Amino acid sequence: xxxxxxxxxxxxxxxxxxxxxxxxxxxxxxxxxxxxxxxxxxxxxxxxxxxxxxxxxxxxxxxxxxxxxxxxxxxxxxxxxxxxxxxxxxxxxxxxxxxxxxxxxxxxxxxxxxxxxxxxxxxxxxxxxxxxxxxxxxxxxxxxxxxxxxxxxxxxxxxxxxxxxxxxxxxxxxxxxxxxxxxxxxxxxxxxxxxxxxxxxxxxxxxxxxxxxxxxxxxxxxxxxxxxxxxxxxxxxxxxxxxxxxxx
Amino acid sequence: xxxxxxxxxxxxxxxxxxxxxxxxxxxxxxxxxxxxxxxxxxxxxxxxxxxxxxxxxxxxxxxxxxxxxxxxxxxxxxxxxxxxxxxxxxxxxxxxxxxxxxxxxxxxxxxxxxxxxxxxxxxxxxxxxxxxxxxxxxxxxxxxxxxxxxxxxxxxxxxxxxxxxxxxxxxxxxxxxxxxxxxxxxxxxxxxxxxxxxxxxxxxxxxxxxxxxxxxxxxxxxxxxxxxxxxxxxxxxxxxxxxxxxxxxxxxxxxxxxxxxxxxxxxxxxxxx
Ligand SMILES: Nc1ncnc2c1ncn2[C@@H]1O[C@H](COP(=O)(O)OP(=O)(O)OP(=O)(O)O)[C@@H](O)[C@H]1O
Ligand SMILES: [Mg+2]
Numbered sequence: 001x002x003x004x005x006x007x008x009x010x011x012x013x014x015x016x017x018x019x020x021x022x023x024x025x026x027x028x029x030x031x032x033x034x035x036x037x038x039x040x041x042x043x044x045x046x047x048x049x050x051x052x053x054x055x056x057x058x059x060x061x062x063x064x065x066x067x068x069x070x071x072x073x074x075x076x077x078x079x080x081x082x083x084x085x086x087x088x089x090x091x092x093x094x095x096x097x098x099x100x101x102x103x104x105x106x107x108x109x110x111x112x113x114x115x116x117x118x119x120x121x122x123x124x125x126x127x128x129x130x131x132x133x134x135x136x137x138x139x140x141x142x143x144x145x146x147x148x149x150x151x152x153x154x155x156x157x158x159x160x161x162x163x164x165x166x167x168x169x170x171x172x173x174x175x176x177x178x179x180x181x182x183x184x185x186x187x188x189x190x191x192x193x194x195x196x197x198x199x200x201x202x203x204x205x206x207x208x209x210x211x212x213x214x215x216x217x218x219x220x221x222x223x224x225x226x227x228x229x230x231x232x233x234x235x236x237x238x239x240x241x242x243x244x245x246x247x248x
Numbered sequence: 249x250x251x252x253x254x255x256x257x258x259x260x261x262x263x264x265x266x267x268x269x270x271x272x273x274x275x276x277x278x279x280x281x282x283x284x285x286x287x288x289x290x291x292x293x294x295x296x297x298x299x300x301x302x303x304x305x306x307x308x309x310x311x312x313x314x315x316x317x318x319x320x321x322x323x324x325x326x327x328x329x330x331x332x333x334x335x336x337x338x339x340x341x342x343x344x345x346x347x348x349x350x351x352x353x354x355x356x357x358x359x360x361x362x363x364x365x366x367x368x369x370x371x372x373x374x375x376x377x378x379x380x381x382x383x384x385x386x387x388x389x390x391x392x393x394x395x396x397x398x399x400x401x402x403x404x405x406x407x408x409x410x411x412x413x414x415x416x417x418x419x420x421x422x423x424x425x426x427x428x429x430x431x432x433x434x435x436x437x438x439x440x441x442x443x444x445x446x447x448x449x450x451x452x453x454x455x456x457x458x459x460x461x462x463x464x465x466x467x468x469x470x471x472x473x474x475x476x477x478x479x480x481x482x483x484x485x486x487x488x489x490x491x492x493x494x495x496x497x498x499x500x501x502x503x504x505x506x507x508x509x510x511x512x513x514x515x516x517x518x519x520x521x
Contacts (some may be wrong), residue, residue: 147338150307151352151403152327161355165342242342242383 030212038212055197059186062121070126074133112194124185125178132174136167255283260315275301277464290454298465331400335412337392339384346380352403370398390421
């Protein structure tokens with residue numbers, strides 16, 4: 001049923017797109033059909049494949065680094081209370097700072113190449129992942145902890161068997177927010193450092209009024225975002241498989 | 249000559265500090281209690297009189313401010329020798345029933361095979377064998393409490409502390425669980441300290457009742473229950489001893505509650521004429 005509704009919503013979306021493009025004129029907003037043709041051309045002459053792969057490489061490397069750094073630091077901050085209390089105001093301040101503000105600094109240190117772009121993605125994604133992990137551990141269930149203590153659990157047993165597994169749902173939320181910000185930062189980085197990847201194509205087609213191609217790039221980005229968030233949703237479902245399943 | 253009781257609580261006091269603008273709470277004042285081997289003791293008293301606090305202290309989860317607790321001659325340490333059944337079931341939601349029940353054993357590092365054998369035994373004892381692979385959210389309240397009971401029993405504790413274990417169950421399930429608990433106890437004995445709000449539950453289950461009073465939390469009186477066992481039979485409630493004990497306890501509790509200024513049932517200063 002939901003699939004049918006989704007298809008209907010998609011049809012409605014196409015209809016609105018089409019109407020708007022007819023009203024404003026296809027030079028500003030291409031019709032869906034023109035966009036499809038543009039996509040076919042771009043795929044055929046390979047102009048989109050290489051930028052796509054380059055964006056994906058930046059995105060996945062930056063995100064992977066963010067996971068590898070964010071989760072362990074969050075685990076340490078949650079496990080060692082004083083460390084967490086010392087650092088959490090700085091982490092929160094960093095969360096509130098638009099991290100794209102650091103781009104000029106990053107360019108200064110790392111130049112305009114892939115390293116700088118990866119750093120921008122990393123910086124965007126790492127903070128929510130870290131905060132998700134940390135707050136998951138802080139939110140652990142005091143009653144379960146006391147229960148474990150009554151059975152003679154040591155502090156490290158409580159950490160590994162109660163606090164950490166209980167934090168999993170929060171970690172996954174952090175991963176999802178991190179993935180979204182990471183993708184945004186991929187494009188931002190490609191626009192503000194040496195133009196490359198899908199962000200570079202956006203700038204190129206936008207500045208030269210090739211709007212059909214410009215729209216193809218936007219759709220490609222939505223596709224990546226959609227696929228990644230579906231994947232993380234699957235992870236979320238897996239991590240809470242012991243919960244009451246909705247509609248059951 | 250009597251041997252020293254396994255659990256000795258002597259002159260214990262506990263004050264909880266609270267947020268700056270709130271007065272501290274005197275949860276326990278000068279509480280003394282002895283639990284001899286193989287006795288079932290119920291702890292009866294109105295809300296807030298320190299029953300849970302006393303249990304946590306006997307388990308070694310918290311320390312008294314003054315006075316001493318000795319379990320088997322030493323200050324208590326939480327662990328498999330003292331089982332604790334909490335009012336809220338406290339099952340681990342991401343573990344199935346089998347792993348919840350075996351949780352204490354796995355903390356001790358008991359091997360897979362032995363763990364399975366012991367868990368299976370206790371699952372059978374509480375009637376949950378068919379639900380071993382189910383997650384806690386799929387269980388009813390009574391089943392959850394039986395799983396929590398099995399978890400406390402599986403480490404074979406010599407002392408079992410039960411904090412209003414049946415309070416959240418409906419009346420029928422509650423009576424069935426009481427029978428179940430008495431049957432279990434008649435098989436394995438040991439010391440049970442069982443907290444309850446219910447006068448009937450306190451009498452039916454116990455060899456000895458410790459009556460507690462609030463503000464400050466203290467033990468008002470301890471009474472022996474002169475009723476014969478087994479008590480599966482409902483006719484016990486018709487017996488003279490039962491009826492008298494019940495009336496006596498109710499009077500004492502009513503008195504405490506109506507004279508406690510912070511209780512909802514406070515009747516004002518007693519008439520001094
Ligand atoms: N950790 C704590 N911090 C502050 N006050 C506490 C704490 N634990 C208990 N108290 C207070 O101590 C008093 C006794 O609490 P306790 O939980 O032992 O009562 P109880 O007899 O178990 O009550 P109930 O029958 O409602 O469970 C209460 O007034 C309670 O508010
Ligand atoms: Mg209590």
